Amino acid sequence: MKLKMMYPYLNADIALIEKELARTVQAEDSVIEEASLHLLKAGGKRIRPVFVLLAGKFGDYQIDTVKYVAIALELIHMASLVHDDVIDDADKRRGQDTIKSRWDNRIAMYTGDYIFARALEMITKIEDAEAHQILSHTIVEVGLGEIEQIRDKYDLDQSLRTYLRRIKRKTALLIASSCQLGAIATGAPSSVHKRLFWFGYYVGMSFQITDDILDFTATAEQLGKPAGSDLLQGNITLPVLYAIQDQAFREKVENLFVSTNPEKDITSIIDEIKGSDAIERSVDLSNRYLTKAFHVLEELPPNKAKTALHKIAKFIGKRKF
Template identity: 35%
Template sequence: MTTSVDQSALYGPVADDLPAVDELLESLYNVDFPWLREMLEAALGGGGKRMRPAVSLLAGRLGNYDLDLLVPMAASVELLHTATLVHDDVIDMAEERRGRPTAASQFNNAPSVMLGDYMFAHAAEFVARTGNIRVIRNFADTLRVMATGELSQDISAYEYSRDVQRYLDRIYGKTASLFATASEGGAIVCGAPEPHVEAARRYGAQLGMAFQIVDDVLDFSATSEELGKPAGSDLLAGTLTLPALLYMERYPDDNPIRRAFSGVRRRANLQRAIEEIRASGLLDESLETGSRFAREAVEALDALPAGEPRDTFERLAEFVIERRS
């Protein structure tokens, strides 16, 4: 799997400040219990693109760029994101993420749930360091929206539905809402003008939608090595993403997903559906939907002045669509 990116090229003016975010996250390792340190290192040491904190730092460039406020803001969104992954892996009984064993597979479910809770608590403490009530409220509301999105996904597992709008609402909750909060929060804590704050939020929301749709396409098109987890794992877990929904629209009366969700040879039928989706043009169709959201993210930047932050935001939108892991 390849999760590393050329951060200097991708994140431009904030690339050199991302290590400060990592340093704050790694400060969590300073605990009295060796077993807790081991769990934190397992959860936080897997790398990743650090796109959410980068977006937060970039948005700070729209105002008075203050790392004393921006670093805890950026660390809070990354830690919140990672905590949700820890809980996701418990729910999904996932063995692997980013090519590494999950916390759940190493330490069992009950300790992993508590680890996620511990990380949520520290994410809240980080965002509180900004001293900005508006940002803190947004963070709390985002946590509620994300939890609702995850509940919607988990409760609807193996539920046969062709409702694309329901899918879009769900991915806004589980993914795009945090991108929006990261971007808006960075702009707010640095005192950016209100039109720039609103533009940052709209950019983050649309970027997050594009990011999740591409993720859902890659779950079908990429290899297990590229993904760092089994390919096709969403559909095998009963989660309907955009490629599967388009497939069901194309073949509404009789398809392997319908049979699998009704309990007939579940794994064999889902594996057949994965193969047929890969062989169709539905992945390209799904990517075009993701590209539309990326274009809308770039359009949101019209309210921002020309300069390196705006150029970097545009480059990020291109990267989200073109990435392969």
């Protein structure tokens, strides 16, 4: 089942948000606007806006209010992608040229900053102090995650705890905030929006672990970028952490980092990771986070949104791209 089939009653609202995203990134500078629209048109699952809307269904749902949260969270995510591509020197994302590849690093950084500023402008439409505090904390944590990713590049001595903290900051908290802020924007009770935060957090951890698994198990066509890109860029993800417990494999990864032809060497490393127990162990940890998410979901009142959240969480755990 495709992701969009799990919440067909949101189609009109999602289409509205898509139009609003395009309108929001319009700029006086034609290059910044063109670059922003280039990223937007590359697509994406729009997971964060979907979580915002579904969480909003636990309160007094009004699309003209909750849309501002959905737009803001997606824009923050988009801005972080632009900055990531500069940090990682990435040429492709979702099968399209990155902004830094089509233009340059300077334009990419300005574009990311502009998109981020527009996100902050959107969230001011929500007059709730708690919502602003939550979003501010999330933005700080995302920034720390960016710094940690730079710091931890090529570091094969980092711990599992370091990795989990990094993906919490880089991915999970933004998804958790999407769930919580969607509920807050529609006046859902505190007991509900706090549970939605934890649901989103656990799903977000599973989502990123699955992404890191797919970097080795999916095809370049499915990924929209070469397989093994994360490792080539020096990002040590969960399957690698598990696999380098074997000393011989660790030495191969060390050699990859100093290789004059890493694109060629990565093929055998991918094959070894797929042939080891690293993928299975990574899937197991992802599933443990999903199990926690399902337990939290059971504590929420029943409605169509709860059913959709359950289906989406299952999809995230089983997806192949």
